[in-house]
Amino acid sequence: MDVYVLLLRLQLRGSEGRSEPVAQALLSGPLALRNDAAIRYRMRNISAVVQELGGPILKDFSPAESVGKLVRPRIRAMLLDDPGFSHLLGPTPGPGDDDLGDAKKALAILRQQIEDLEVELAWRGHNGPPEQEDLGIQRTDLAAALDDIAVVEAELEKPQPDKAAVEAGTSRILGLALKLAKWVGERATKFVDAALVAGAPIAVAKVTGLLPTIINAVDAVSRVVGG
Structure with a gap:
């Protein structure tokens, strides 16, 4: 489900x-x-x-x-x-008292997961076997997403966030999710390969786990600024 x-x-x-x-x-x-x-x-x-x-x-x-x-x-x-x-x-309700806090929390969780994956990519770059190095993203992708999170967080601290700036930031963050989803689809056969599942469960879990976290964060921010 x-x-x-x-x-x-x-x-x-x-x-x-x-x-x-x-x-x-x-x-x-x-x-x-x-x-x-x-x-x-x-x-x-x-x-x-x-x-x-x-x-x-x-x-x-x-x-x-x-x-x-x-x-x-x-x-x-x-x-x-x-x-x-x-x-x-149904239609998205207007922002409530807790929506801003929910958005900040969702962004903090997203940042933590991206930082964890960044550490994993750095480790695999030095120690991982070649056949398990392709995770569909680069550390520069993650660094860019972290920058966008910081931009969105800064806007949410303002009494009147710049909606265009927030939407631009969340759109780029969402782009990471779409890139990951495309990679997952292209490599579906790899995911059911016993050797890969046994050899790289942490990396696989972290990459796929980012998808719902990104969507949750984007939705939470959207409830605050509308859109």
């Missing part, structure tokens, strides 16, 4: 890539014993329930013609309990 909502949020934020290979890659761990057809049908089941709820669906996963009577209520309950999905069902 988390993967579906994440990919849907990426799609609505402007991702033009296909979501199917990304989904297969992200699900390869928790659903390692299922084949591609089973994973695809599970995602189509979710699309069917999302459509019934009046929400947007992933383009790559058309709604399944039938969903099991026991499966449907479980999927529905999980979707409605997901804050990220509930946010997509």
